[in-house]
Amino acid sequence: MPPTPKKRLAKARTRSRKANWRLPALTLIPCPKCGNLRLAHHVCPICGTYRGMEVVEIEVKEAKKEKGKEAG
Numbered sequence: 378m379p380p381t382p383k384k385r386l387a388k389a390r391t392r393s394r395k396a397n398w399r400l401p402a403l404t405l406i407p408c409p410k411c412g413n414l415r416l417a418h419h420v421c422p423i424c425g426t427y428r429g430m431e432v433v434e435i436e437v438k439e440a441k442k443e444k445g446k447e448a449g
């Protein structure tokens with residue numbers, strides 16, 4: 378026999394438990410270099426800087442052909 382709950386949970390109990398499921402709001406801060414909103418403690422996706430240093434080289438988006446090559 379499958380395990381069965383001994384008692385039925387009240388709707389309020391289920392719903393109050395699920396009330397805590399939502400994710401916390403994202404922390405967005407303006408980038409000091411370009412002013413774009415970015416996630417805190419993350420490299421800026423627009424200018425590729427973190428703590429004033431350029432960490433990631435941002436490529437200019439080109440034709441969709443290249444993306445197809447990367448996927449396949």
Ligand SMILES: [Zn+2]
Pocket residue numbers: 408409410411412413421422423424425426
């Ligand atoms: Zn930036």
